[in-house]
Amino acid sequence: MMEAEDQQQWKRTFYSELPKVELHAHLNGSISCNTMKKLIAKKPGLKIHDQMTMIDKGKKRTLEECFQMFQIIHQFTTGPEDILMVTKDVIKEFADDGVKYLELRSTPRRDNVTGMTEKTYVESVLEGIKQSKQENLDINVRYLISIDRRGGPLVAKETVKLAEEFLLSTEDTVLGLDLSGDPTAGQAKDFLEPLLEAKKAGLKLALHLSEIPSSKKETQVLLDLLPDRIGHGTFLNSSEGGSLDLVDFVKKHQIPLELCLTSNIKSRTVPSYDQHHFGFWYSIAHPSVICTDDKGVFATHLSQEYQLAAEIFNLTPFQERTGRSQKEKEAEQTASPGLNMY
Numbered sequence: 001m002m003e004a005e006d007q008q009q010w011k012r013t014f015y016s017e018l019p020k021v022e023l024h025a026h027l028n029g030s031i032s033c034n035t036m037k038k039l040i041a042k043k044p045g046l047k048i049h050d051q052m053t054m055i056d057k058g059k060k061r062t063l064e065e066c067f068q069m070f071q072i073i074h075q076f077t078t079g080p081e082d083i084l085m086v087t088k089d090v091i092k093e094f095a096d097d098g099v100k101y102l103e104l105r106s107t108p109r110r111d112n113v114t115g116m117t118e119k120t121y122v123e124s125v126l127e128g129i130k131q132s133k134q135e136n137l138d139i140n141v142r143y144l145i146s147i148d149r150r151g152g153p154l155v156a157k158e159t160v161k162l163a164e165e166f167l168l169s170t171e172d173t174v175l176g177l178d179l180s181g182d183p184t185a186g187q188a189k190d191f192l193e194p195l196l197e198a199k200k201a202g203l204k205l206a207l208h209l210s211e212i213p214s215s216k217k218e219t220q221v222l223l224d225l226l227p228d229r230i231g232h233g234t235f236l237n238s239s240e241g242g243s244l245d246l247v248d249f250v251k252k253h254q255i256p257l258e259l260c261l262t263s264n265i266k267s268r269t270v271p272s273y274d275q276h277h278f279g280f281w282y283s284i285a286h287p288s289v290i291c292t293d294d295k296g297v298f299a300t301h302l303s304q305e306y307q308l309a310a311e312i313f314n315l316t317p318f319q320e321r322t323g324r325s326q327k328e329k330e331a332e333q334t335a336s337p338g339l340n341m342y
């Protein structure tokens, strides 16, 4: 018998070495404590202690407080060179955690002091991806340009235009768009026109939806766009804000879900790990992939999320070979390479 401590170590090594896919990672929310310290050293005038940018493991913050965290981080990432450094560090950290394919998402920002524009922001992320490749990191990286709901439909339209330009010029590094930001800001219908335009241009859509117990109507508006992936979908299968119709729709169209356990617990949209909707979607073998959302803000990493999911939902490293039906395996293989090992 392995000692408990050896067993823990074995598990950590197993999940870390397991080749993984990360499909839902916001660049600024993924900034580690180490990178934050480097950013703070570059801007001593801001006088913000690095601990303010981390959420202690045992401490829970509200969703609103999590959005405040992003504002603090944004004060430190105001120039193209900050974005380049942050992109390279985040990619390196995911690579060190055994991630082989990574899709980063981030909202282009402008800053009047540094002269950064939305375009140079995107270029800095792309430069970070390029330099990481030149350094032969064992990881393949793509970029989803984010539309922040708080910007409203006009900014969304501009973002779509920018994404279209980069889709054509980057040979698949810019893959598509993410819709994110405060889920209470604006209405889904405000973003329909730009998102439809994006779809027509060949951009993929990964949409945050049903993150809060909002109206079913709002969720259905976004689902009717037939997004390529759903971010969170926390309340799709719940009695508050969800319904059987919504679940059936997602199942019928086989829209994969990006599920972020710790993020949902820490931002209090899910009361406990064992009540996470991963359990529901996994039990019906729906294509789902475990992601981190914001590994820096929520103090986690992808291998830890895998280990948590395995322990809470009693998944073993060998379950793929012993416990799944052929139909379940086929369903997973369509869209969630990150789960195939179970």
Ligand SMILES: [Zn+2]
Pocket: 024, 026, 180, 208, 231, 293
């Ligand atoms: Zn997210």
